[in-house]
Amino acid sequence: MRWRPGATASACADAGRASLEVNMSIWRTLRAVLALPGVVTLAIPALIVARSGSVRVGWGLPHPWRLIPIAAGATAIGGGLLLVGATVRQFHRQGKGTLAPWDPPRHLVVEGVYRRVRNPMISGVICVLLGEGLLLGSRPLLAWCLAVGLLNAVYIPLVEEPGLLRRFGDEYRIYRQHVPRWIPRRRPWQPPWE
Numbered sequence: 001m002r003w004r005p006g007a008t009a010s011a012c013a014d015a016g017r018a019s020l021e022v023n024m025s026i027w028r029t030l031r032a033v034l035a036l037p038g039v040v041t042l043a044i045p046a047l048i049v050a051r052s053g054s055v056r057v058g059w060g061l062p063h064p065w066r067l068i069p070i071a072a073g074a075t076a077i078g079g080g081l082l083l084v085g086a087t088v089r090q091f092h093r094q095g096k097g098t099l100a101p102w103d104p105p106r107h108l109v110v111e112g113v114y115r116r117v118r119n120p121m122i123s124g125v126i127c128v129l130l131g132e133g134l135l136l137g138s139r140p141l142l143a144w145c146l147a148v149g150l151l152n153a154v155y156i157p158l159v160e161e162p163g164l165l166r167r168f169g170d171e172y173r174i175y176r177q178h179v180p181r182w183i184p185r186r187r188p189w190q191p192p193w194e
Contacts, residue, residue, distance in 0.1 A: 036100060037084055037121070045129070045144060049141065052140040054138045054139060054141075055137060055138055056137035057136060069134045070135055072134050073131040073135025076130045076131030077128050079131075080123075080124040080127030080131060082124070083113065083121070084124035084125060086112055087099065087109075087120050087124065090109050090114060091105050094109050094110075110191050115185075116179070117179065117180060118180065118182075122149075122152045126145060129148060133145055174192065
């Protein structure tokens, strides 16, 4: 390999551009997470708790029974966060986008948990909300969890799925035929195009 004047500067510029793209991509993803699941699972529940004043960790049960809703809530929150984290990572890696409608994935995401269920992000959010309600012993938080679940049960088939069909065509149609909306498959689906 022969040295060329400016070759080092060009390599440094390329590395700088790549680093900037990674940082911008992380910022886009963080902004989407804070704006959507962050608001639904943190900001609104905080407002609900502040307004209702309804927090009874352990549901007022005597010890050791109070540990049951605490453990169930913590487990649901942990599982939900893992699910949300996995979906955000897949949107970033495979989809080259975010979970936000203003910056959607450029490619259909069918890797990881998306091979078992079509809406793991919402499932994760609902697990977090359920866990918050159980952990804090708050009926208003459980009502919020139910409202989010019902809203998405209507929104996803009526708005989101037709949009995905328009954007991804037959690829999404085939995916939708093989992967259930809410209840995960036992075995991960293998796309025919792989």
